Amino acid sequence: MKQKIIYSFVALIAFSGCSTISQNEVFNALREETSKNLQWIKTPQEAEIVKKNVNDLLSQPLNQENAVHITLINNRSLQQMYEEIGLSQSELVQAGLMSNPLLGYTIGRGGGVTKSTLSLDVALLDVLWIPLRRDLAGVALEETRFRVGDEVLRTVREVKKAYIDAQVAQKKLALYEGLLKSHEASIQLAIRQHTAGNLSKRNLLKMQDTYARARLEAIELNRKNAMARETLNRILGLYGDQTNYTLEETPLALGIAISDDKGLETRAIKNRLDMNAAIKAVDYAARDAGYTQKTRLLSEIEFSAESEKETDSQGFNSFGIKIPLPIFDFGQGRVGKAQALYNQKVHRLYEVAVNIRSQVRESYAESRYAYDKAVETNEVIVPVNQEILEETKLFYNGMLDGVYELLEDHRRYGEAKMEAISAFGEYQKAQSDLEYVLGGTDNGTK
Amino acid sequence: MGQNRRDFLGLSATLLASAGLGASLKAQEHDHGGHGESSSPKRHLTRVEDPKRVLSPATVITPQEGKNYNPVVTLNGWTLPYEMKEGVKEFHLIAEPVVREFAPGMVVNCWGYNGTSPGPTIEAVEGDRVRLIVTNKLPEHTTIHWHGLILPNGMDGVGGLTQPQIAPEETFVYEFTLVQSGTFMYHPHADEMVQMAMGAMGMFIIHPKNPKEHRVDRDFCFLLSSYDIAPGTYTPNPSTMTEFNLWTFNSRVFPGIDTMNVRVGDRVRIRVGNLTMTNHPIHMHGHTFEVSCTDGGWVPKSARWPEVTTDVAVGQMRAIEFVAKHEGDWSIHCHKSHHTMGPMGHSIPNMIGVKQDDIAQKISDLLPDYMYMPMGKSGMAEMSDMADMGMALPENTLPMMSGQGPFGPIEMGGMFTLVKVRKNQPKGDYSDPGWYTHPSGTVAKKR
Numbered sequence: 106m107k108q109k110i111i112y113s114f115v116a117l118i119a120f121s122g123c124s125t126i127s128q129n130e131v132f133n134a135l136r137e138e139t140s141k142n143l144q145w146i147k148t149p150q151e152a153e154i155v156k157k158n159v160n161d162l163l164s165q166p167l168n169q170e171n172a173v174h175i176t177l178i179n180n181r182s183l184q185q186m187y188e189e190i191g192l193s194q195s196e197l198v199q200a201g202l203m204s205n206p207l208l209g210y211t212i213g214r215g216g217g218v219t220k221s222t223l224s225l226d227v228a229l230l231d232v233l234w235i236p237l238r239r240d241l242a243g244v245a246l247e248e249t250r251f252r253v254g255d256e257v258l259r260t261v262r263e264v265k266k267a268y269i270d271a272q273v274a275q276k277k278l279a280l281y282e283g284l285l286k287s288h289e290a291s292i293q294l295a296i297r298q299h300t301a302g303n304l305s306k307r308n309l310l311k312m313q314d315t316y317a318r319a320r321l322e323a324i325e326l327n328r329k330n331a332m333a334r335e336t337l338n339r340i341l342g343l344y345g346d347q348t349n350y351t352l353e354e355t356p357l358a359l360g361i362a363i364s365d366d367k368g369l370e371t372r373a374i375k376n377r378l379d380m381n382a383a384i385k386a387v388d389y390a391a392r393d394a395g396y397t398q399k400t401r402l403l404s405e406i407e408f409s410a411e412s413e414k415e416t417d418s419q420g421f422n423s424f425g426i427k428i429p430l431p432i433f434d435f436g437q438g439r440v441g442k443a444q445a446l447y448n449q450k451v452h453r454l455y456e457v458a459v460n461i462r463s464q465v466r467e468s469y470a471e472s473r474y475a476y477d478k479a480v481e482t483n484e485v486i487v488p489v490n491q492e493i494l495e496e497t498k499l500f501y502n503g504m505l506d507g508v509y510e511l512l513e514d515h516r517r518y519g520e521a522k523m524e525a526i527s528a529f530g531e532y533q534k535a536q537s538d539l540e541y542v543l544g545g546t547d548n549g550t551k
Numbered sequence: 552m553g554q555n556r557r558d559f560l561g562l563s564a565t566l567l568a569s570a571g572l573g574a575s576l577k578a579q580e581h582d583h584g585g586h587g588e589s590s591s592p593k594r595h596l597t598r599v600e601d602p603k604r605v606l607s608p609a610t611v612i613t614p615q616e617g618k619n620y621n622p623v624v625t626l627n628g629w630t631l632p633y634e635m636k637e638g639v640k641e642f643h644l645i646a647e648p649v650v651r652e653f654a655p656g657m658v659v660n661c662w663g664y665n666g667t668s669p670g671p672t673i674e675a676v677e678g679d680r681v682r683l684i685v686t687n688k689l690p691e692h693t694t695i696h697w698h699g700l701i702l703p704n705g706m707d708g709v710g711g712l713t714q715p716q717i718a719p720e721e722t723f724v725y726e727f728t729l730v731q732s733g734t735f736m737y738h739p740h741a742d743e744m745v746q747m748a749m750g751a752m753g754m755f756i757i758h759p760k761n762p763k764e765h766r767v768d769r770d771f772c773f774l775l776s777s778y779d780i781a782p783g784t785y786t787p788n789p790s791t792m793t794e795f796n797l798w799t800f801n802s803r804v805f806p807g808i809d810t811m812n813v814r815v816g817d818r819v820r821i822r823v824g825n826l827t828m829t830n831h832p833i834h835m836h837g838h839t840f841e842v843s844c845t846d847g848g849w850v851p852k853s854a855r856w857p858e859v860t861t862d863v864a865v866g867q868m869r870a871i872e873f874v875a876k877h878e879g880d881w882s883i884h885c886h887k888s889h890h891t892m893g894p895m896g897h898s899i900p901n902m903i904g905v906k907q908d909d910i911a912q913k914i915s916d917l918l919p920d921y922m923y924m925p926m927g928k929s930g931m932a933e934m935s936d937m938a939d940m941g942m943a944l945p946e947n948t949l950p951m952m953s954g955q956g957p958f959g960p961i962e963m964g965g966m967f968t969l970v971k972v973r974k975n976q977p978k979g980d981y982s983d984p985g986w987y988t989h990p991s992g993t994v995a996k997k998r
C-alpha cells in the first residue's frame with residue numbers, strides 16, 4: 106500500500122512537471138510571428154546590454170529601421186507586455202502541478218501500543234483536473250502570445266509614424282528657414298522704402314504684419330518639431346543624453362502603392378494577431394465550458410456564409426454558429442457562467458473580425474488617396490510652382506513685376522515643397538497603418 | 552501686288568504652330584475664333600514658328616508713275632491697289648484676323664484688313680467715284696465707317712443705324728463719290744470697342760483734284776492705336792479702357808517703326824490719325840511745323856501757326872507740314888512719356904533712392920540659379936542695360952525700353968521714331984541712310 110502511494114506520487118510529479126514549454130520558446134515563437142528582432146530584458150545584465158545597443162544605434166543618424174529596432178528592445182511598455190508571457194507561462198506550469206499534498210503524521214496510543222501513521226493525502230480529484238487545466242492554460246498562453254504579438258506590431262506602427270512625424274517636422278522647419286529669409290528680405294526692403302519716403306506707413310505696417318505672421322509660423326513649426334521629436338523619444342524609451350540623436354537625412358520617398366484591395370481582408374483576417382488572440386479566447390471559453398469540436402467551430406469564423414454543420418451530436422444555434430453541445434455534465438451555475446463567457450468571446454471575435462475588415466478598407470482607401478495626393482503634390486504642384494517662379498523671374502527682368510512678387514513666388518515654391526513633404530509623410534504613415542492592419546508585412550510565409 | 556499680298560506678309564497657315572503647352576493641358580485648347588477656316592482643325596495662333604518670315608512689315612512705296620497725285624507713304628504698311636471698273640475705282644477689303652509683328656520679338660493676334668493691321672491705306676482723288684467691296688472674314692459681324700467723309704447717309708457704315716451689319720462671310724458694297732480732300736480713316740462701327748481694340752482700322756487719304764494744290768515732296772501717314780496685351784500673351788484685351796501697355800504707330804512700336812527719311816529742302820507732310828482712347832501730343836525735334844490739315848480738311852494758310860507739338864485728340868486727324876532744313880536724326884514721338892515706353896509693371900515698388908545692395912546678396916542666395924539684380928534704386932535706365940544683356944523676358948514680351956543708337960541705348964519704346972534729314976538723300980528714295988554723321992564740334996561732350 107505504501108509503495109503504491111509512492112508510485113502514484115512519483116507518477117503525478119512526472120506527469121505535471123515535464124514537457125512544459127519554456128518562456129524562451131514562447132518568446133521565440135513570438136519573434137517568428139512578428140518577424141521582429143525582439144529583446145526581453147529579464148536581468149540587470151540584459152538591461153545593460155540593451156542600453157549599450159541602444160546607445161550604439163543612436164551614435165549614428167537614426168533611420169526608421171533602427172528606430173523600430175530600438176523600440177522593440179527598449180520600450181518599457183513592450184517589456185511589460187513580454188512579461189505577460191512570463192505570467193501566462195507560469196500559470197501553465199502551475200496548472201500542471203497537483204494541489205500540494207497534505208502530509209499527516211499521527212501518533213496514537215491505545216492499549217499501551219503506540220501506533221504511528223504516516224499518511225499522504227493527495228487531492229485525487231486534482232489528478233483528474235490536471236489535463237484540463239493544462240489544456241486551458243496552454244490555450245491561454247497562446248492567446249497571450251498573440252496578444253503580445255499584436256501589441257508589438259501596434260508599437261512598430263506607432264514608432265514608424267512617430268519617426269515620420271519627426272522627420273517631416275524637421276524637414277519642414279529646415280525648408281521654412283529659406284522662406285523666413287525671403288520674408289526678411291521683403292520687410293527689410295519695405296523698411297528702407299519707407300525710410301526713403303517711397304512707402305506709406307500703412308503699407309509698411311501691412312508688411313510688418315505679414316512678417317510677424319511668418320515668424321509665428323516659424324515658432325509653430327519649431328513647436329511641432331519639438332512635439333514630434335518628444336513623441337518619438339517616448340516610444341523609443343529614451344531620456345537624458347540619449348535624446349540628442351540626429352535623424353538620418355534621407356529624402357522622403359514614395360513606394361509603390363498597393364493598387365488592388367483584392368484579398369486584403371482575407372489576408373488580414375488570417376494574419377492579424379489580435380484576430381488570432383480572439384480566436385484563442387473563444388477556444389479557451391469553449392474548452393472552459395466543456396464544448397468540444399472547437400476547431401471545427403472556429404474555422405467557421407469567416408462570417409461570409411453559414412457553412413454546413415456536422416450534426417452528429419446535439420447542437421444549438423448560437424449567433425449563427427452551430428455549437429455542438431457538450432456531453433459533460435456540470436453544475437447548472439457553472440454551466441451558465443461558462444456559457445455566458447463563451448458567448449461573450451464569440452461576440453468579441455465577431456466584433457474583432459468586422460472591425461478588422463473595416464480597418465482594411467479604411468486603411469487601403471487612406472493609403473490610396475494619400476498616395477495620389479503625394480504624387481499630385483510632388484509631380485504637379487511643386488513643378489508648377491517652380492515654373493511660376495521661373496516665369497516671375499522673367500517678369501522681374503522686364504520690370505513687369507517688382508521684387509516683392511519675386512520673393513512671394515519664391516516662398517510659394519517653398520510652400521509647395523513643404524506641402525509635398527507633408528503629403529509624403531501622410532502617405533508613409535498611411536502605409537504604416539495599412540501594414541499593421543494587414544497583420545504585418547506579407548512575406549508570404551503567413 | 553494685290554494678288555500676293557498675303558504671301559508678301561509671309562502669313563500662311565503652315566507658319567502658325569500650336570502653342571507649346573504641356574500635353575496635360577491639350578484638352579483645354581481654345582478655338583481662337585476665326586483664325587482658321589471653319590472646316591479646318593482648331594489651332595493656336597499664339598506662336599509663330601519662324602518669326603523672321605512674318606516679320607518687319609516693310610514700308611511699301613507706291614510708284615508715282617501713272618498717278619495724278621503724289622502717293623502717301625504708310626509707315627510699315629502699304630496702299631490698297633484698285634481696279635478701274637467703268638469709271639469707278641473698285642477696292643476690295645477683307646476684314647479678317649491677322650498676325651502683326653509689333654517689333655522684333657513680339658507678334659500679336661490682331662484683327663485687320665487684307666492680312667494686316669492697320670489695314671492698307673486707301674488712296675483716291677477728290678471727285679473719284681469709289682466702290683468699296685467689304686467681305687467679312689471675322690468671327691463676328693462688322694461694318695466699315697468712313698471716318699470724316701462726306702457721303703450719303705446710307706454709306707456711313709453705322710451698324711443698325713444706316714445699314715444691317717455685315718455677317719461673317721457676307722460681302723457688302725459701299726459706293727460713293729469723294730467730294731473732299733484730306734486725311735481720313737476707316738474703322739468698324741459694329742462691336743467697335745472690340746474690333747478697334749484688336750486693331751481693325753486704316754487710313755483713307757483723298758488727294759486734291761489739282762496735284763499742285765497742297766503739294767509736298769514726301770507725304771507720310773500713320774495711325775495711333777493702343778493695345779493691352781498682358782506680358783506673356785499674344786492677344787489684346789478688348790475690355791481694357793485705360794490701362795494699355797502698347798502704344799503704337801501703325802501697330803508698330805519702337806524700335807520696330809520705320810524712320811521717315813527725307814532730303815534737305817523737301818517739303819514734308821506727316822499725317823496722323825488717332826484711334827486710341829486718349830489724346831497724344833505728337834512732338835517733333837529740330838523743326839517747327841504747322842498743322843496743314845485736320846479731320847475737317849485743309850487749314851487756310853493764314854490760320855496756321857508754328858509749333859513743335861500738336862495734340863491729336865481721340866478720333867482726330869492732323870497733318871503737320873514743314874520744310875526739312877536741318878540735317879540730322881530728329882525724334883518724333885508722343886510726348887506722354889509712358890507712351891514711349893514698352894510694357895512695364897505699373898504697380899512695381901518704387902525703389903528710387905532705396906539702398907538694396909546687401910539685401911540683394913540675400914535675395915541672390917535665396918535664388919541660386921538666378922542672376923538677381925536690384926532694380927530702380929537710381930532710376931530705371933538699367934532696364935535698358937538688362938535688355939541689352941539679353942536678360943530673358945516673358946514669352947512674346949518686349950522690354951520696357953530698348954533700341955541702340957550711335958551713342959548708346961535710346962531707352963524708348965512705343966510711339967517713337969525718327970525723321971532723318973539728309974543732304975544727299977536721293978529724290979524719291981525712302982531708304983534708311985543710317986545714323987547721322989555730325990560735323991565735328993557739334994555734339995555735346997563730357998567736360
Ligand SMILES: [Cu+2]
Pocket residue numbers: 798830831832885886887890966
Ligand atoms: Cu501718347
